[in-house]
Amino acid sequence: MAxxxxxxxxxxxxxxxxxxxxVVGYRRLKTDIHFLDxxxxxxxxxxxxxxxxxETVPMTLIGMLTAEMTGAPALLLWAGGALLLVGRGWxxxxxxxxxxGNGRALSMVLTFAAxxxxxxxxxxxxx
Numbered sequence: 001m002a003x004x005x006x007x008x009x010x011x012x013x014x015x016x017x018x019x020x021x022x023v024v025g026y027r028r029l030k031t032d033i034h035f036l037d038x039x040x041x042x043x044x045x046x047x048x049x050x051x052x053x054x055e056t057v058p059m060t061l062i063g064m065l066t067a068e069m070t071g072a073p074a075l076l077l078w079a080g081g082a083l084l085l086v087g088r089g090w091x092x093x094x095x096x097x098x099x100x101g102n103g104r105a106l107s108m109v110l111t112f113a114a115x116x117x118x119x120x121x122x123x124x125x126x127x
Contacts (some may be wrong), residue, residue, distance in 0.1 A: 005074060006065045009081040013057050013088075020050045020092065049095040053088055056111050060084050063118035070125035072118075080117040087111035 027043045028034060037044040064084075068077055087110030094103040 003065055003068045005077040005081065006061065006068050009064060009085070010061055012085065013061065016088070017053065017057075020046075020053060024050050045095050045099055049092045052095065053092060056115075057084070057088060060111065060115050060118065063115060063122065067118040067121040067125070070122055072121040072125060076117060076121055080114040080121075083110045083117070084114040087114065 024043070024046045027040070027046050031038065031040050031043060033040055033043060037047060061084075064077060064080060067080070087107045091104060091107035091111065094101060094107060098104070
């Protein structure tokens with residue numbers, strides 16, 4: 001059976017990736033900083049927010065797809081996808097606005113919860 005839920009989340013995260021990549025590029029054009037961050041805190045935050053998104057989202061989506069392909073229930077997929085979406089959006093906003101803080105930690109908890117939910121579903125389905 002072809003996956004039906006994960007592709008929706010993949011599309012949403014692809015749009016998000018395009019936006020946040022362009023946010024970094026716009027800052028680079030505005031500041032004429034073409035490599036690294038040049039000491040610009042705004043560029044540093046945008047780069048880290050983009051990097052952190054890129055570090056966590058692809059692996060989690062692979063987990064989501066695998067969970068769906070091994071028979072995870074739709075509710076679990078929707079819940080995990082929502083956790084990831086809220087967690088990544090919140091994390092992005094916190095890094096841009098504050099850099100650090102409890103919100104950043106809590107947003108990572110949501111991301112890790114999605115990862116663990118999908119990992120658990122895969123192992124359960126394979127057992």
